[in-house]
Amino acid sequence: MKTKILSILVVFVLIASLLTGCGGFTPLTSGPAVGDIVSGNGGMSVRYGDYLYFVNGFLSSKALVEGANQYNEEENAAVYRAQLDASGELMTDEEGNLININILIPKIVGFENGGFFIFDNYIYYATPTILKDRTGTVRFDLVDFYMAKLDGTGIKKIYAATDYSTSAKFSFYKIGDTVHLVVFDGTQIINVKINGYAISQPITMVESATSVALPKVTEYNSANNTVSDVNKYIYYTRSLNDSDNTILELGNTLAKIEIGTTTEEVLIQDNIWSYGLGRVKNNALYYTKNSSTSFNSKNYYRSLLVDDFEGSQEIQVTGTYYAMVAILDFEEGNNRGVVVSNDTQLIYISDVFSEDGIEILINEAVTILLEKGDYVYYTYGTNNRLARINVKTKAIDNLTSEEDTLKVDITLKVDYDNEYIYVFKKHTNSTFESYYLERVKYVTIVFESEFVGVLETKDLPDSEETE
Numbered sequence: 001m002k003t004k005i006l007s008i009l010v011v012f013v014l015i016a017s018l019l020t021g022c023g024g025f026t027p028l029t030s031g032p033a034v035g036d037i038v039s040g041n042g043g044m045s046v047r048y049g050d051y052l053y054f055v056n057g058f059l060s061s062k063a064l065v066e067g068a069n070q071y072n073e074e075e076n077a078a079v080y081r082a083q084l085d086a087s088g089e090l091m092t093d094e095e096g097n098l099i100n101i102n103i104l105i106p107k108i109v110g111f112e113n114g115g116f117f118i119f120d121n122y123i124y125y126a127t128p129t130i131l132k133d134r135t136g137t138v139r140f141d142l143v144d145f146y147m148a149k150l151d152g153t154g155i156k157k158i159y160a161a162t163d164y165s166t167s168a169k170f171s172f173y174k175i176g177d178t179v180h181l182v183v184f185d186g187t188q189i190i191n192v193k194i195n196g197y198a199i200s201q202p203i204t205m206v207e208s209a210t211s212v213a214l215p216k217v218t219e220y221n222s223a224n225n226t227v228s229d230v231n232k233y234i235y236y237t238r239s240l241n242d243s244d245n246t247i248l249e250l251g252n253t254l255a256k257i258e259i260g261t262t263t264e265e266v267l268i269q270d271n272i273w274s275y276g277l278g279r280v281k282n283n284a285l286y287y288t289k290n291s292s293t294s295f296n297s298k299n300y301y302r303s304l305l306v307d308d309f310e311g312s313q314e315i316q317v318t319g320t321y322y323a324m325v326a327i328l329d330f331e332e333g334n335n336r337g338v339v340v341s342n343d344t345q346l347i348y349i350s351d352v353f354s355e356d357g358i359e360i361l362i363n364e365a366v367t368i369l370l371e372k373g374d375y376v377y378y379t380y381g382t383n384n385r386l387a388r389i390n391v392k393t394k395a396i397d398n399l400t401s402e403e404d405t406l407k408v409d410i411t412l413k414v415d416y417d418n419e420y421i422y423v424f425k426k427h428t429n430s431t432f433e434s435y436y437l438e439r440v441k442y443v444t445i446v447f448e449s450e451f452v453g454v455l456e457t458k459d460l461p462d463s464e465e466t467e
Contacts, residue, residue, distance in 0.1 A: 025072055027151040028081065028102050034120050038220040041117045042171060043415030044110055044437065045422045045452070048118050052082045052090070055110030056103075056453045058407065058424045058435040061128040061140040062112075069108045069130050069140075071155070076434065076456050077110035078103055079125065088419065090450065101454065104152050112410050113143050113164065117172040119179055120222055121150050124172045124194075129160060145170070145181055147194065159192045159202055161185050171214045173259060175227050180259050182234060184212040189234060191260055205257050206264070209236040213277040213285065218417075230283050230304045233258055235267075237275050246271055250292055267309040280304070282330045288321065297321045299338065319352050326371040328391065339376045339391060341368050346378065348391050361389055362396075369414040370421075372442070377414070377421065384408045386423055386440065399440045399447045400425075407435050419443050422452070427459055434459045 036049030045054040059077040068074075083100035085091050091099050107127045109116055116125035129142040145158040158181055161168075165186025173180045179194040182205075189206040192199060215231040233256040240246055240253060246269065254268040254275040267285075268275065276297060278286035283305050288297035299318040306312045315335060318325070322340035330336065337350035339361065346366050351357025366378040369386075377388045377399075384406040386399040400406065405426040407413075415422040425438035436459075437452040 025106065025152055027153050028104065029151070030083075031081075031150050035221075035223050038118050039218060040415060040417035041218045041220060042216065043115050043218075043422070044412060044424075045415050045417065045420075045439075046116065046118050047084075047088075047417045050084045050086075050088075052084055052452070053104065053116070053118065053123070054080055054082070054422070054437055054452055055114065055116075056080045056436065058110045058410070058412075059108055060112060061108075064108075064128060064138075064140045066138050069128050072106045074106050074108050075103070075454070076459075077108040077114075079105035079107075079109050079116060079123070080454065082452075090452070098452075098454065104150070105146075105148060105155075107146075110412075112412070113168065113170075114412060115170075118150070119172070119174045119220055122147055122179075123150055124158070124179065124181070126170060131160070143168075143170070145183070145192075147197075154197070156197060156199070158194060158199055159183065159190070161190075163187065167211075169212065169214055171216070173215075173217060173227065173231070174220065174225060175232060175259065178260070182214060182259060184209060184214070184236075189236060189257070193260060203260075203262065205234065205259075205262055206236055206238065208241075209238050210252065211275075211277040212236045213280050213287075215280045228283075230280065235277055235280060235285055237277055240269075244269060251275075254287070270310075278325065279327060281327050282335075285309075286317075286325075286327060299325060301335075316352055318349060324368040326368050326376045328371055328376075329373060336391075339368065339371065341366055341378075346376075346389070361391070361394065367408050367413070369408075369423075370416065372416070375442075377442075379406055379408050386421070388442070397447065399442070400438065400449050404438070404449065406438075416442075425449075425451075427455070427461075429460065429462045432458050 032049030032051050038048045040046045056078050057076045081102050081104045093099050109125045109127055114126050116123055124147045126143050126145055128140045129144045132138050143161045143164050147158055148155040163185040168186045170183045181192040183190045187208055188204050189209055190202050191205050192202050213235040217231055235256045238253050240249055250271050252274045255264050255266045257264050273289040273291055276288040284301040284303050286301045288299055290297040300314050300316050302312050302314050317338050324341045326339040328336040339348050344365055345360055346362040348359045348361050364380055366380045369377045374390050374392050375388045379386055389396050407424040419441055420439040421442050422437050422439045424435040427434050438449050439452050440447055440449045
């Protein structure tokens with residue numbers, strides 16, 4: 001495997017040209033046309049027409065100190081824009097430095113709870129809060145949500161979360177002419193409606209949820225923005241309450257609610273099982289369940305294309321609990337099972353009730369990242385090397401160099417668009433350790449990784465920093 005590293009020799013003069021003075025942000029010119037395809041929404045990179053938008057590295061909110069994350073003062077983990085050439089490749093100069101690159105959002109977006117979306121001429125993003133609580137402590141563990149035009153102007157706060165637990169998550173959806181922010185803060189499900197710069201007051205869709213599945217919609221096309229009925233709902237579990245018409249107090253409630261409303265629709269409430277939500281995929285809802293007499297949560301799914309969810313067929317896909325489950329795409333409408341990992345193995349389960357339907361793929365501990373088509377992508381080894389396995393042929397491809405160290409101890413481990421997979425790669429010198437994006441084209445037979453970003457001066461390799 002060949003690895004291509006694009007060395008970025010960035011000095012303060014370049015950074016200063018991207019951040020033009022205190023409060024003097026220069027609006028970007030040109031850009032994609034409304035109507036161009038958006039792919040990769042919701043992560044750390046988004047391709048929009050002939051432009052790539054990306055977070056310039058990763059910063060942990062736990063490492064931030066008072067005074068950090070001020071607008072127009074952040075370079076690392078900020079959002080940048082790079083123009084692509086006619087073939088969709090990053091453009092570089094003779095020394096390999098990225099050209100036609102600009103900073104768009106000079107605030108921290110590449111962090112544990114980060115990510116951004118683009119719809120039409122606007123970007124919507126999450127960033128650590130900079131406000132103090134009553135004790136005078138800055139709550140960097142909380143998250144603020146903003147929007148801005150794609151030229152970097154018109155920044156406006158959408159919502160400030162007052163709670164944000166380790167299980168919290170968010171997503172933006174565009175349904176009709178309205179963009180919806182949906183936030184699960186660990187307990188409540190909050191919705192904010194956005195029409196241009198008209199931002200509604202937050203509404204609480206659900207007061208107390210215990211687990212949530214947010215439909216993932218990564219692509220957007222303004223000319224044909226059709227959102228399926230499945231993706232117009234948020235799926236969640238909650239504890240039984242006084243309003244439930246139940247005789248026993250066993251199990252919990254599995255329900256859904258249409259985005260932008262407050263009317264709950266109960267899917268299952270059987271007084272037997274406790275449900276935990278996984279994902280929405282293949283027009284189905286994947287979940288775990290266990291009874292009061294068993295703590296072994298197995299994995300199941302039911303179709304969301306039926307009127308009677310509880311009365312529909314339940315398909316079991318694992319025989320025990322697994323922390324990491326990759327759900328394979330249906331093929332010609334048929335279930336192909338899942339790929340799971342435990343502490344020592346990667347396992348393909350095509351039929352949980354058949355010996356021939358359970359196959360060990362790799363006898364090694366791995367971290368599952370994502371699944372696409374016939375492939376499951378994962379990291380392994382001391383440096384978390386990126387690789388993939390074809391579940392049909394069992395062929396394994398290494399996508400990054402053995403020497404590269406990737407960061408997978410965060411929620412935002414990986415991102416992808418229609419051609420590339422993006423991960424955070426470690427950069428070190430004698431003083432600092434940092435992480436910036438690396439991408440690998442997966443629709444190819446020769447894998448080359450390339451650096452995506454602008455190194456801050458402090459992060460330059462020692463040999464380059466002293467030249």
